[in-house]
Amino acid sequence: MGSLRLTFRTALLAATALAALATPAAHAADGAGVAVTPSSPAPGTDIALRVSGCAARTGTAVSAAFVADVRLTGAEGTLVGETRVRTELRAGSYDVQVTCGDTAHRTAVTVVQEPSPHTSPVAPVPAGGGGTAHLAAVDARGAGPGTAQAVTGLVLAGVAAAAVVLRRVRRSRGTD
Structure with missing residues (x-):
């Protein structure tokens, strides 16, 4: 600077x-x-x-x-x-x-008094966005995860819970 x-x-x-x-x-x-x-x-x-x-x-x-x-x-x-x-x-x-x-x-x-330009943008700035620019234009308020994503999330959460339970059982028996 x-x-x-x-x-x-x-x-x-x-x-x-x-x-x-x-x-x-x-x-x-x-x-x-x-x-x-x-x-x-x-x-x-x-x-x-x-x-x-x-x-x-x-x-x-x-x-x-x-x-x-x-x-x-x-x-x-x-x-x-x-x-x-x-x-x-x-x-x-x-x-x-x-x-x-x-x-x-x-x-x-x-x-001299000059008309001052806007100090902040008055409209969105076209700043690119790469491959995600089209996603910004889509109204995403009603779009959530689909059925496939929900089932995958539940299966992963179940596997994680089973791993935690299995680890506690092994620790309580003393075999690690």
């Missing part, structure tokens, strides 16, 4: 870097560049932040839109980090306070 998480984060950071090269970053009022990928996230979406123009190697980004503060790390004036947008948010603009070193930058993130 750890390697999957690492792969996801690496891909997210690579996508952030490519998106930052392809599109201009949103700039805070004081000139620092802050890029959010995706640019207009929906509630519950994982996002990545890229901040340029910071002299420090670490920083934080704080917003009411985030489930947790974003820990930003990097070098050469560019810091990156990731978080998730709160699932209960409504569409709108939310302030983001970015702090790196002794400086603070303000920007905003725009959360």
Whole structure:
């Protein structure tokens, strides 16, 4: 599971870097560049932040839109980090306070409301079933064991009972 998480984060950071090269970053009022990928996230979406123009190697980004503060790390004036947008948010603009070193930058993130897909299936999922799939489609409420299965079960139960009785008789006589 750890390697999957690492792969996801690496891909997210690579996508952030490519998106930052392809599109201009949103700039805070004081000139620092802050890029959010995706640019207009929906509630519950994982996002990545890229901040340029910071002299420090670490920083934080704080917003009411985030489930947790974003820990930003990097070098050469560019810091990156990731978080998730709160699932209960409504569409709108939310302030983001970015702090790196002794400086603070303000920007905003725009959360969009998308129609959420169903969180659980609304119909049976065709998941296969191999050779038993046709049995699942048959109504089995009235179908029980037939006469042959009932007789076989009774014979086996009688043999088992006779074996138990025979074993007890042998133990009580002392011959084993």
